[in-house]
Amino acid sequence: MRLTAFFIMAACLQVCAAGYAQKITIREKDVPMEKILQEIKAQTGYDFIYNLKTLEQVGNISIRVKRASLAKTLDACFRNTPLSYTITEQIIVINRTDAASGVQGSDTSHRPAPSLTVHGRVTDDSGQPLAGVTIEENGVRGNVTLSDSAGNFFITVKDAASKLSLSHVAYQTKVVPATSRLHIVLVSQRSDLSDVVVIGYQSQARRNVTAAVSSIKGKEIQDIPEASFDQMLQGRLPGVYVQSSTGEPGAKPNITIRGTTNIDYGNANGGNTGPLYVIDGVIFDVNNMSGTYTYSNPLTLIDPADIESIDVLKDASASAIYGARGGNGVIIITTKAARRSQKPQVTASVYYGVVTRPTFKKVATGNAERLLKLELLNNAVPYTDLLNGSIPQALTDSLNPAFNSDVDWQGMLIRSSSAVNNEDVSMSGYFNGNNSYKLSLNHYSEQGKLKGFSAERLAPHLSVSIGAMKHLNITGNIMLSAEKRHHGAGSANTFFYNSSQFPTSLSQLNQTQLDVFSGQYNSYDDNSVFTINGSLKVTDTIAQGLLVTSSFSANAYGDRWDYFSPALVNGVQNIAYHNQANNPGWMWDNYIQYTKKIKKHQFTVVGGEATSMARQYYAYAYAAGISVSGISTLQTVPSGSNLYATTSRQTKTTESFYGRVSYDFDNKYLLMASLRRDASSIYSSNYRWGTFPSVSAGWVVSDENFFKPLKNVVNFWKVRASWGITGMDPGSWYAKYQALSADASFLGATTGTLGGTAAAPSLTGTPSTYNGTTVISPFPYNNNYLTSGTKSSKDVHWEKYPQINIGTDIDLFNDRVVLAVDAYRKDAIGKFLYQIPAQQTTGYLYYSGNYVNIRNEGLEVGLSTRNILSRSGFQWSTSFNIALNRNYITKLPNGNRDMIYGEAWWQKTLTLGRPVFSYLTWLANGVYATDADVPVDPITGKKLSYMGTALQAGDARLLDLNGDYNIDYSDKVLKGDPSPKATGGITNTFMYKGASLTIFCSYSFGNNIINGYLSDALNGAANYNTWGRLAGPAAYVNLLDQFWQQPGDQTRFPRLVYPAGKTSSVGPWNVGRSYFIDNGRFIKLKQVTFAYNLPKNWLSRTGIRNLNVYTLWENLHIWKSSGVPDPELYDPTTGSSNTVYPTALKVTFGLRVDL
């Protein structure tokens, strides 16, 4: 079904392409040759390449053809002229037949006859012939020709001392001495110096950029089997850290550019941590969009195959033009544009693949499990426990066939392989002169490794550009995306990978239980995301170099999630949920660009103004207690406390003015300065406007005369420095308003409503009245004993991020080694903090405001080398990047007092001089091997205790920091840092002829993650009463020797089995202990691609320009030291990795066709 649509579209395009170029009808008398050619172009879609003067020499002609073929028409055209033509891939190249007599100018007759005719052939470095290369005789204006489809050309030059210059947009220009026979190999543009880098409202050649900008071509990531491009950036660009919390298909990753500044614990207030995305000049502010499902991603709007290039603005000088939105960095996406050819360019690509199963954990099953558990109990549990029958029957009664199952459920509960497939088709071209269009369609579908999960997307994109008047261009752009997802049991948690719930192999699961465990029981889970992003842009060239642009863009991100949670899964009753989030927004942006070159001075000036509005609508409803089978939405439940609904609306408006001047002298001394003023409705009028300046400068040292002697080794060297301030807003759109609530609760309060679980129903309800009058105050009690009121900051203002960057770009050995190094210091000044402890006499528990400063310092290195460039065509190149970052807090409120977050057993802190959200834990140093090892307080004679409970053999040896012989909260220490210190990636590419092999690894070092995966599992299995139902210790048999089991054992972990009811008093498995802090380092063999470009001559008859086949393997291997399945998956603010959805090897096969 899905495929059909794709093939129909592809077929249509084929027919259209074939439909061109057939019957031509022209009747013209005595008109310029050029007019005829234009007519042919219009009728056929073929482009012409010619020298205008050559045509003018021919003079006017007459022609009369009716329904003639192209060849016939052209023959008729050029009959009786000195011209001939060749047809190459829809391009008709016209040359003089008497080229020997010179093709230039009307003064031919006065020039001495040239004496040398050159016959040449141009190929690329893989030996493929190159068409369309411009060959020009140096110093002779107009003596130009082009290579044909076989790469052949001929040109007549003055003499053997002449030089030929060969140029092509994708290759390095080469100058060679003219000889009669030439074979020239053009080397593709590798140094990227001439690449265009988009820096916001303007673009620059890379050699002139003075800011820290990292770029990647869409080509390098387009085939990676992920749903959105942001997931593909991982490890590709220095300083751009892409990290996920889950391996669920299509899930949104977290992107951090140059270190974290996020102090919104658990992103409870929206976080606002993402970079700013700009798509083809239009801001797509993901931070303004909130969805219903945590991992929904508005960026699936963008078809990865549609991306031409991605430029990441990292330092303040680049992103300051986006002012208050640029603090987290700016990611600029440029989509592919139509090439100047009237013939439609059609590209189609597909890949199909499988996602294999993740690595299974080693599990003991059947009798092995039973013996294992009994052995553990035998050692560890007092005789009374054994006697009183609290050992599960499944363990003791081996003869009962009901307990004789022997199943490793891992194989039963997840797919042995799941499918992933992607289809892209695009068509673009020019029509009627200056008008162009581009239409693309993407379809992506991925089944979940876990049954009950999937993601599927359809994303069409249309852009049309119309040259309405000579100077006026109108561009319309519309991107649509419809996405449908399933999330197993109505939430991200799946029973299977929730490691505390892993079922024992001894029990027999019925189909319903299997369905529940594998996230399939949930019959109704409908998460559909619809995103639209459209823009209309008018550009007027008022005078030479002076452009005025007005652009209006609008976007809407809608995320709707309806699901049904059956009583069997939630344990209470059948509940239907409805969540709907809508995020419409618009922006109107008007700006002027002016470019002027006076001798060697070049100026570019940009100035503009923008207004924008963003809205968030949210609706949430549920109906509990649906008793009629077959109903999955909110029906049949009468009005009352079981039918609940709430809606909300938020609005944010902004207004901005901005300007930038860039100047260079002789492309050698580079300067740029920008200023932006932003105002936002978030702030009160006194603090509304923020000013964001920047300056940067660069010096191309290698262009200096004194550098000439070194130029053979160092062919390009630029040094640059920048300073600037960007900004960020606090996430909450109403931070300046003192929030009030209608909470009249008190401890033990009830509204007489019954709630709780089916197993343990209870009185619930939060009163909102006092003696019937609705109350309103900023002091909600939430049935606790303290108000949770927060005093809002009246003077909430922009967070400012001043940043200094010093960098250099060095190209060595004729671009064989390209190195970019950047050092930066990025401060975040006045970070908005939501819950700062308040003086208790104020009545508030917290206040909020701009009180925290954070610093990120780092070094980024990008290095690409071409290691082997052999004549045989074999090439090996390497691209490596590393980003080192140090993150620490430089200011905190309340006299720099520590801010502590999380439950008592789960604490993170903001501490001066330490990384954001460092872990606060008890340090464990093994266990007490015997009772005698437990220290005794010499004064009281009491044994060392944990919260008052005396410790014994097998308990963790926790550091008693304050020496009071009792382990309590004051004994916790700071240990572990959730932010990586070094991240990056390395790509090795091997090419031979049309074949290429690319191996990409990403890595991350220097962070700690919390092994919530193991902690959950151990907490789940702590009580051996559950061992008859859950796998418990059988699910981590490879760790068993690390637990204390009998006196004398020196182990890493405390005793595995506690007598009934004793676990909680010493809480061995709560994560706030150092043995759950793992080193988060890893190296991942992320992608291996083998691709083959079919030789052109094989394709010449098929009408296919290019055919590329490839296979891509993703997530091949991970080298790690942590015990979690994938240390790349963790929650970015809590640092906890309790993988509920693992990553797995994906293998895809694809092909790409250019027609």
Next chain:
Amino acid sequence: MRTNLLKILSCLLLPVALASCKKFLDQDPVSSASDETTWSSDADANSSVAACYSLVRSALDAACSQFSYGDLPTDEFGNVADADFLKIHNMQWDVSVVSYNAYDIKLKLRVWTPFYSAIAQSNRCLHFINQMPLDVFTGNDDATRLKRKNKLLGEAYFTRALAYFYMSRIWGDVPLVTEYADDISGDLGLPRSSQANVLQSCISDLGKARQYLDIKDNTSTDRVVRADKGAVFALLAHIYAWEGSYDSCKMACDSVIGTGSYSLVSGSQYTSIYAGQSGEGIFEVAQNSSNEAMNAVASTASVAYYVLSTPYLPTRSTPNWQIGSGTLFKLYSDTANDLRYKKEFYLLNSGSTKYYCCSKYSNITTISSNGSNFYILRNNIIVFRLADILLLKAEALAAGSLHDEAGALALVNSIRLRAGLTPLPAGLTGNDLLNAITNERGAELFLEGHRFYDLIRNERLTGGARIPGMTQTEFLAGKYYWPVDPSLFTLNPNLKQTPFWTSLSN
């Protein structure tokens, strides 16, 4: 080109015009309430004032606080099963608690934040209601509208005074905040103000409240649970009594009695007092409607959970806070006739143990679902009632400069008469009379949050040590003022520990 320019200019100017319209950048929240968008109608002001009461309610329910402060550390109870509440009973108020254990009642009772929330809300009401224009208040003319506005202000003054009075009795000296603060980020922490200053501030607040508030409106559903003139005078009477200004106390009592709005319910109707809004209620905290009630078995919150047992609360086989029979039979020496004993207490035989249980708070509604029963406690917290004020006046007459011992005795006897008891013999004087009044208050106001303070006033007057957890020396050192929890010192370098407990800190 010129036309182009014009076009472009208009394109550029239009959004500028749009944006420079200032309103574009003013976006008020519409889905959540805020100070900036409320405070504009009578209902807003009324809801905000209602919040003052609900915050007082939260404070008094935080850890059975009304009873934990006022009754638990007295001779009313002989034993307490719960280890934490036992420490409160024994006045071991300095037991160390980990500051993260916010649920721990020992910590909760040492933390004054809930009272300051109520005070902050009162300060907010005074600040914002004063700024509200008169015409938004309900009323047909400016005079009624002004009266309405003043009533709301008067209530805010009352709740502020009530919270400070509670705190003064609990902690002695406490920080005094009487202004609304727009920015609290620069608050470096206030030192404690002397109790005299704090109580003077309460008296001054009540001076305004008594001008602004009317006498009790019997037709109002808010009668007695929101402040009126009677509540103001009752609170004043208690403040004066606590200060030892018994002559002022007597005048305040007279003012309550003089309103004529209150009458003693008949002896057969005792239990109606605790359900709330009876004829003798003067000020109560409302929590007797089904959707503002206490879960009867809520641990650390519901007084019923601690003092009741089966049959009133079938899930409790024995009471947790166990009434001391010695005190009980001293207070109710005539158990055969004392209606208070007969109506408000019951005997539970559990095995060989006898438990005497107080059933004042037993207005329980049972909800059944799927075979499970749930119990909702619907009793108001009785703060002041007429019998209390009559006996307080008796104390004032006995202890004040008038030494009207006969008048005092007559008041005591009026209470005894209602209870079905014989009058006390004439001629009681001095400490005997004071002790008799304290005893009568003990019998009348058993488990109503008064006993602890009655005994302290008695001890101040007579010197007799009658609180079990405190020697006379400790009394003189001020042990009856609670320590403040160490967690309150974290941000406040100006705060000092309550003197008695400073010497004990370890």
